[in-house]
Amino acid sequence: MKDRYSRQTLFKPIGEAGQNKIGQKHVLIIGCGALGSPNAETLVRAGIGKLTIIDRDYVEFSNLQRQQLFTEKDAIDQMPKVIAAKKRLTAINSSVEIETHIMDATSQSLEPLLKDVDLVIDATDNFDIRFLMNDLLQKLAIPWIFGSCVSSMGMSYTILPKETPCLQCLLDTIPVSGATCDSVGIISPAVQMVVAHQSTEALKLLVEDEHALRTKLVTFDLWNNHYQTINVERAKKEACPTCGAEPSYKYLTYGAQTKMEVLCGRNTVQIRPNREIHLDDLANRLQKIAPIKTNDFLLSMEYRSCRIVFFQDGRALIHGTNSVEKAKSVYYQLVG
Template identity: 70%
Template structure:
């Protein structure tokens, strides 16, 4: 039974109404990533009366998160509480009616596949394009709509993807160059997060109430600091030959050979990560010189970051010295390399 008073102002909004509120209360949403975008989207949907939220994140709350990740507190950072767990606890304080499942795990295809049963929508709140391409293929294959979002500095973007209808993420990024700057290399202001979240949550509500005609079909980008806001028509980006959404899809990002490889180097307190793509050394140097002490030659770039040392090679390999944890190494790698 919907508590009418609780959602009365939302139901007064005619595109939702009482019937739309019932639809929202019966829907299941998976949020991949519980950082800035994920935690804010989760709070919005919990307050809106979503039926069930599934939260996936591999990381724990750190002090640097508190500037923009609105669900978390100093106690969470002090005790290094996993983000998915901390988010679940806070959301239950906001709305006990919402069913919430928290999963502390690395978001790969094998881990996510069992969670997709009965899911109506997936919200991307990840921090790297390896995971996004995997999500793109997994959700294309399972015919589940999802909402892409990213932000860094004062910029952000969002795009809604419907399998078999809109261009997929691979189509989009083949057509539009997007650099891989990260919050750790370029910083971020919290209003940029809130702007992306506003668009992601609004698109989510349209999908949940079944108002597909109101969906934005364009790619949205903005730069709040420089007062820029653009929407780009992307219908023509859809390709018949796309390996993810074309006529004969092969879903390459679900293939082991496509994934970034990680391994612990025995006895060295070091993890090696091997990317399928060779880095752009010029862009990487520009990004990393803001991070810490950097050295570079024709063959590699080395940078000191907190207690770690990262060495990037021309062939796509990266050594993360100072840890034997693949999960920690991957987290650092994606934070700095994009």
């Protein structure tokens, strides 16, 4: 076991001192899909002290092309991603403390999990959550690493509160395409390239080598052989509502939080109710309507040309529609 990290400690910027620091740090990854699962694996193999993973979804066959921690059995069983990931990650390195949460990322759910976190890695698939993260992590002064990919393209940037431009500043300066993996597809190497940038920056922060951090926004298109780094220092705005002189953190307010959300490109609506749902009670009622499938974490069924998945935290995914009204109708017919 003493040789486990020998190749990593031979790398002078890390060394024994850096390895000891890595083993004492706590990283939180928001999202356990294409970006989240390989970032998690890299950190676990590197000997991170504690890893917390948050994800609201479960494994589907379309994930297997690029989400490396999952298997066909995970998809057949509709296993929540964080549960499948923890099983695999523990088999890789049993000495790492791994904490998982099957939940939607909201300011209320995230903030208690950030008390002793040293770094957050963005592995989400939508900007609603990213803007919430941007506000919350600026407020708590926790560094985080942005990452995004679609088609053969990707980008990444390391955000240091009080020092660098925040995500709001960046997106006011550099427009982001509205394309999604479901509309234009994605190749796995694009995912791996973003992860390589994110996980390398993470290691720099974990060993406290901030002088080595990449200070520019990186963007690339692997298929068309484009690679660019952009100096964004001037993007930082004094009047920014997140990182400016008088921040308002508007994305942390109740009114700004999505309760019903069309999941971009997935033909799915997520409903997050303001009350608890007990899956056992729900199963007893719904099995009278249509066949149901359950595991320890969720319940699913087919109804009115939709596939509905209920989670323990009360959320429901209504697959087969982008209409919030139809999703609400289906949900209330089943739940009341």
